[in-house]
Amino acid sequence: MSVGTDLRRANSRVGRASHPGANFAKHAYPLWFYLPAGIIFLTLFIVPTVLSFYFAFTRWTLFDSWFIGFDNFVQFFREPSLIGSLTHTLVYGVLTSGLKVVLGMLLAVALTGPVIARGYLRSVTFFPVLLSSVGVGITFKVLLDPYHGVVNGVWSAVFGGDGPGWLTDPKLALYSVIGIDVWKGLGLATLIYIAGIMAIPAEYFEAARVDGAGFWKIFRTIILPLSFPATSTVIVLSLIGGLRSFDLIWTTTSGGPGWASDVIASVIYKQYQAGFYGLSTAGNVVLFIVVTAIVYPLSRWLNKREAEL
Amino acid sequence: MSLYKTGRRVLVVGCLAGTLALTACSGGGSGNATSSGTTGGSAAAQTITYLVDNSENAVNQTQALIAAFHTAHPEITVQMETRAQGTDGDNIVKTKLATGEMEDVFAYNSGSLFTALDPAKNLVDLTGEAYMANLTDSFKTAVTTGGKVYGVPSGTSDGGGILYNKKIYEQLGLKVPKTWDEFMANCQKIKDAGIAPVIQTYGDTWTSQLFVLADFYNISQQDAKWAENYTANKAKYADEPALTSFKRLQAVYDAGYLNKDFASATNSQGLQQLVDGTGAHYPMLTWVVGTYVALNPDAANYIGFFAQPGDDAAKNGLTAWVSGGVYIPTTTTGDKLAAAKTFLGWLATPAACEASAAALAPTGPYNVKGCSVPADSPQAVLDLQQYFTDGNVGVALEFLSPLKGPNLEKITVEVGSGMTPAAAGAAAYDEDVKKQAQQLALPGW
Numbered sequence: 001m002s003v004g005t006d007l008r009r010a011n012s013r014v015g016r017a018s019h020p021g022a023n024f025a026k027h028a029y030p031l032w033f034y035l036p037a038g039i040i041f042l043t044l045f046i047v048p049t050v051l052s053f054y055f056a057f058t059r060w061t062l063f064d065s066w067f068i069g070f071d072n073f074v075q076f077f078r079e080p081s082l083i084g085s086l087t088h089t090l091v092y093g094v095l096t097s098g099l100k101v102v103l104g105m106l107l108a109v110a111l112t113g114p115v116i117a118r119g120y121l122r123s124v125t126f127f128p129v130l131l132s133s134v135g136v137g138i139t140f141k142v143l144l145d146p147y148h149g150v151v152n153g154v155w156s157a158v159f160g161g162d163g164p165g166w167l168t169d170p171k172l173a174l175y176s177v178i179g180i181d182v183w184k185g186l187g188l189a190t191l192i193y194i195a196g197i198m199a200i201p202a203e204y205f206e207a208a209r210v211d212g213a214g215f216w217k218i219f220r221t222i223i224l225p226l227s228f229p230a231t232s233t234v235i236v237l238s239l240i241g242g243l244r245s246f247d248l249i250w251t252t253t254s255g256g257p258g259w260a261s262d263v264i265a266s267v268i269y270k271q272y273q274a275g276f277y278g279l280s281t282a283g284n285v286v287l288f289i290v291v292t293a294i295v296y297p298l299s300r301w302l303n304k305r306e307a308e309l
Numbered sequence: 310m311s312l313y314k315t316g317r318r319v320l321v322v323g324c325l326a327g328t329l330a331l332t333a334c335s336g337g338g339s340g341n342a343t344s345s346g347t348t349g350g351s352a353a354a355q356t357i358t359y360l361v362d363n364s365e366n367a368v369n370q371t372q373a374l375i376a377a378f379h380t381a382h383p384e385i386t387v388q389m390e391t392r393a394q395g396t397d398g399d400n401i402v403k404t405k406l407a408t409g410e411m412e413d414v415f416a417y418n419s420g421s422l423f424t425a426l427d428p429a430k431n432l433v434d435l436t437g438e439a440y441m442a443n444l445t446d447s448f449k450t451a452v453t454t455g456g457k458v459y460g461v462p463s464g465t466s467d468g469g470g471i472l473y474n475k476k477i478y479e480q481l482g483l484k485v486p487k488t489w490d491e492f493m494a495n496c497q498k499i500k501d502a503g504i505a506p507v508i509q510t511y512g513d514t515w516t517s518q519l520f521v522l523a524d525f526y527n528i529s530q531q532d533a534k535w536a537e538n539y540t541a542n543k544a545k546y547a548d549e550p551a552l553t554s555f556k557r558l559q560a561v562y563d564a565g566y567l568n569k570d571f572a573s574a575t576n577s578q579g580l581q582q583l584v585d586g587t588g589a590h591y592p593m594l595t596w597v598v599g600t601y602v603a604l605n606p607d608a609a610n611y612i613g614f615f616a617q618p619g620d621d622a623a624k625n626g627l628t629a630w631v632s633g634g635v636y637i638p639t640t641t642t643g644d645k646l647a648a649a650k651t652f653l654g655w656l657a658t659p660a661a662c663e664a665s666a667a668a669l670a671p672t673g674p675y676n677v678k679g680c681s682v683p684a685d686s687p688q689a690v691l692d693l694q695q696y697f698t699d700g701n702v703g704v705a706l707e708f709l710s711p712l713k714g715p716n717l718e719k720i721t722v723e724v725g726s727g728m729t730p731a732a733a734g735a736a737a738y739d740e741d742v743k744k745q746a747q748q749l750a751l752p753g754w
Contacts, residue, residue: 059748062407063427066750075744081716147570168511168572170728256514257572258723273396274715275403275425276748 056285060278072282081259081267088174089263089290092181093242099182100238101231104189109223111190112197122194126187133184137251140180141167144252170260173253177261181248185241189234196230197223232302236295243291264290355648356386357641360405360415361463362398363391366599366669367416370464373668378655385648387414395515396715399425406431411638414649416463419451419634420708423460425749426636432459433637438650440657448676451631451708460634461657462676464665467595467630468693469523469705470616475688477504477589478613485615487622489557496566499589505568507561508588509725510579512572517721519592520561520617524554526628526703527619536709542746542753546735553620555724555731555738562727572726576600584608592617594630598672598687609687616696626701627693631708632676711749714741 056072058065076082111122128136143150144166155163166176200222208218246265249255255262255270262270264287271280359375361367368391375387390412392401399422405411406426417423426432435441436458441449444461452460471492478485481502486492496506510516528535531550538544546552561567568574568588580601582588595614602609616627635656637649655661662680665671671682672690674697682694696702707713717738724734746754 059750061425061427061748062403063430081719146573162569165572254514256719256722257511257726258719258728260728270715273400274745275399276715276744279744 052281053285055278056282058278060281061275062277065278068278072279073286075279076282076286079267081262082264084259085255085262085264085267086290088261089243089265091174092178092245092263093239093294095175095178096181096185096242096245097235097238099178100185100189101234103182103186104193104234105224105227105231107186107190108193108197109219112194122190125190128184129187129191131184133247134251136180136184137248141252144176167253168257170257173257173261177249177252180252181242181245184248185238189238192230192234192237193227196227200226229306232299232306236299236302239298240291240295243294244287354384354386355644356388357414357645357648357652358388358390358412359635359652360390360392360402360412362394362416364394366596367391370665370669371416373664374656374661377660377664378652381655381660382651385651387652402426406638409640411640413641413645414635414637414652416633416635419448419460419631420705421711421713422707423452423634423636424454424711428454428459428636429457431638433639433641433646433649435459435461435637435650435653438654440654443657443678445676445678447629447704447708448631448634451704452634452636454711460636461653462632463635463656464632464669465671465673465675465682466632467673468614468616468696469519469594469628469630470592470614470693471523472583472591472593472595472597472601472612472614472689474583474586474589475611475613477502477586485613486618487625488620489618491622492618493560493564496561496564496590500564500566504586505582505588506566506590508568508574508579508582508591509561509571510574510576511722511726512575512578514718514722516576516579516593517558517725518718519594520558520725521554521717521721522705522707523592523617523628524557524619525706526616526626527624528554528706529703530619530621530624530626536706539706540710540712540751542751545739546742547732547739552732552735555721555735558721558725559727559731559734562725577604580604583612595672595689595693596630598689599670602670602687612687612689614689614692616701626703627696628705629673629697629702630705632673711751712742712745714738714745716741 055065057067057069059068059072107125111118111125115121144152146152146163146165146168149166151166152163164172167173204222204226205218208222213221244265245263246269249261249263249266250269253261255266264283268280268283268287271283359371361371368389371389375389378387379385392398402411402415402417403426405415411431417426434457436456440461441458447466448462449458452458473485477483477499481498483495483498484491486495499506528550532538532544535544535551544551546555568579568582570578574582576597577600579588579591579593580597581604583591584601584605598609598612601612616625618625635653637646637653641649657677659677659679662671662675662677666683670686670690673693674680674682682690684691686694720729720734720738720741723729724731729737743754
C-alpha cells in the first residue's frame with residue numbers, strides 16, 4: 001500500500017517536473033507574447049468581475065452608488081420569490097441533467113445498433129441542438145397555448161375536453177419548460193454518448209457475445225461502466241446549463257405565472273429590469289457561488305471516479 | 310415579452326451603431342453651426358435628435374409632429390430615433406443618461422418612472438420657460454421633483470377603468486354601474502346570459518394590474534392623504550382602504566367571472582373578445598382605443614368606458630394616467646440646447662396637438678391649454694372626457710408618489726388567478742415597494 005502510494009507520488013513528481021509550462025523561463029517564446037490576450041482578458045473579464053463583487057455591496061442607480069454592506073444579500077435571501085426560485089433552479093438542473101443522461105444513453109445505444117437510416121436518425125436527434133433557445137421558446141409557447149395551440153388541439157381530439165394549461169398552470173409550468181429543455185438538449189447528450197460507446201473497443205463486445213452475454217448483460221457490464229467518461233461529461237455540462245438556464249424560461253413563461261417557474265437567473269434579470277442594479281449584481285454573485293459550490297465538488301468527484309476506472 | 314428579448318438584442322446593437330453614427334453627426338453638425346455662426350449670425354440650420362419608443366403609435370405620432378414642427382421652424386430639423394418599450398426601454402434610457410449618450414431630446418413616462426431618472430442631475434430644468442403657463446397643473450405635477458419642472462407633454466392623458474360592450478348592456482338591459490356591488494350584479498346577469506363578464510389577459514402580465522391601479526380614485530376618496538402617507542412609509546396596501554383594491558381583483562376570480570383563457574390570453578386577444586362580444590368588461594387603459602378600432606371600425610361606437618366603481622355612488626370618479634413627457638438631458642448644450650428648447654416650446658402649443666391628432670386619434674384629453682378632443686372621437690374617449698368635464702378625476706398613484714414596486718404585475722397575476730389570497734398579495738406588494746423606496750433613498754424607509 002505505502003509502496004504503491006510512494007510510487008504514485010514519485011511518478012506524479014516526475015510528471016510535474018517534465019510539464020512544459022513549469023519552467024517557462026526557458027521557453028522558446030518570450031513572456032510578453034501573452035500580453036495582447038492578457039490585456040483583453042483583464043479588461044473584459046477580470047476588471048468587470050472584480051467590479052461586480054464591489055457593486056454587489058452597493059445600492060446602485062447607474063447614476064450613483066453608495067455602500068450598504070451586506071444589505072443586498074440579506075434582501076436577496078428575504079425575497080419571497082427567492083427560496084422558491086432556488087428550489088426551482090435545483091429541480092430544473094437535476095431533472096434536466098438526469099433525463100438527458102437516461103434518455104441520451106438509451107438513444108445512443110439505439111443509434112449505435114443496427115438500425116435502418118442510422119445516419120439520418122442521428123441528425124434528426126441532433127437537430128434541436130442547432131436551434132436558438134429563444135426561437136424554441138417562442139415556438140413552444142405557441143404550440144402549448146392552452147386554447148389555440150396544436151398540442152391541446154390534439155389533446156381535445158383524442159381525450160375530449162380542454163387540455164392542461166402547460167405553461168399557465170402554476171403546478172405544471174416548470175415541468176413543461178424542463179420538458180422543452182430536454183427536447184432541445186438531448187441531441188448533444190446523445191452525441192457525447194455515441195462517441196463514448198463507439199470508443200469502447202469492439203473486442204469487448206465480441207468476447208462478451210462469445211461468452212453468451214445477452215443485450216442486457218452487455219449493456220450493464222460493458223456499455224454502462226465503460227461509457228462513464230461520457231456520463232460525467234453529460235452530467236457536468238447539463239447541470240451547469242440547467243443551473244444557469246434563463247433564455248428558455250424567459251421566452252416561455254418569464255418565470256410565471258406569478259413566480260411559479262422562476263429560477264435564480266430570471267429573478268436576477270427581473271431585479272435588473274426593475275432598476276435594482278446593486279441587488280441584481282449581488283444575485284449574480286450568489287448564482288456564481290451556488291453553481292461553483294455544486295459543480296466544482298461534483299466534477300472533482302466524477303473525475304476521480306473516471307480515473308479509478 | 311419573448312419578442313422583446315430578441316428585439317432588444319437587435320436594438321442594442323442598433324443603438325450602439327446609432328450612437329456611433331450620432332456622435333459623428335453631432336460633431337459635423339456643430340461644426341457647421343459654428344462656421345455659419347461666424348460668417349452670418351442669423352439663425353443657423355440645426356439638427357437635433359429625438360428618442361421615442363418604437364411602438365407604432367409613438368412612431369406615427371412623432372413623424373407627424375416632426376413634419377409639422379419643421380414647417381413652423383424650417384431652420385431646425387428633428388431626427389427621430391427609437392428604442393425598445395417596457396422595462397428594457399427603461400434600462401436603455403437610464404444607461405444612455407448615465408453614459409452621456411442620450412439623444413438631444415427624449416420622450417419618457419412621467420410620474421414614478423420619471424423620478425427614477427434622477428432629474429436634478431440628468432435633465433434640464435424648464436421651470437422658467439414661458440410656455441409652462443400653457444400646461445395643465447396635473448401634468449406639471451407629474452414631471453416635477455424638488456420644486457422644478459422638467460418636461461412638456463408628449464401625448465394625451467388616459468383613463469384607467471373598464472371598457473365595456475354596449476351591445477351586451479343594451480341586450481340585457483343593464484345600466485352603467487356606479488358602485489362595485491352594482492358592477493358585480495351586472496356581471497352575474499352577464500354570466501347567466503352565457504357571456505364572460507370580465508376579460509382578463511394574463512398572457513400580457515401588465516394588464517393584470519388594472520383592477521388594483523384603477524381603483525386608486527376610490528382609495529383617495531376615502532383618505533385624501535393616502536398617497537403622501539404611502540410615500541412616507543405610513544400607509545400600506547395590506548391595510549384598508551387600499552386592501553379593497555386587491556380584494557376586488559380576487560372577487561372577480563372567485564365568482565368565476567373570467568374568460569376561460571384568462572391565464573394565457575394576450576392584450577390583443579382580450580380586445581378581440583370585447584369587440585366580438587364574447588366578453589363584456591375589460592379593465593384597461595384607454596390608450597388601447599386605437600387598437601380595437603383597428604380590429605373593427607364599428608367598435609368605436611359600441612365600446613364604452615366607465616371608471617372603476619367604488620363603494621359610494623356619490624363619490625364615483627376616474628383614475629387618470631397623465632401623459633408621458635418630453636425632456637432635454639443635461640448633455641445637450643449650446644446651439645442644440647436652444648433648438649431643443651424651441652422644439653419643446655412648440656410641443657406645448659395647440660398646433661402640436663392638432664398635428665398629433667391628425668396622426669393618432671386622441672385617447673383622452675390633452676395637457677396643453679387650448680387643445681380639445683374632437684366630438685367625433687370613439688365613444689370610449691367621449692365617455693372618458695365626460696369625467697374630466699364633470700371634474701370627477703384624480704391621477705393614478707404613480708403620478709403622486711415615486712413608489713411603484715416592479716413586481717406588482719406578478720402579484721396581481723397570482724391574486725387574480727386564485728394562487729394567492731388578496732391579503733397575502735397586498736403584503737407581498739408592500740415588501741416589493743420597500744425595495745423601490747430604498748433604491749430611491751426616500752426618507753423614512
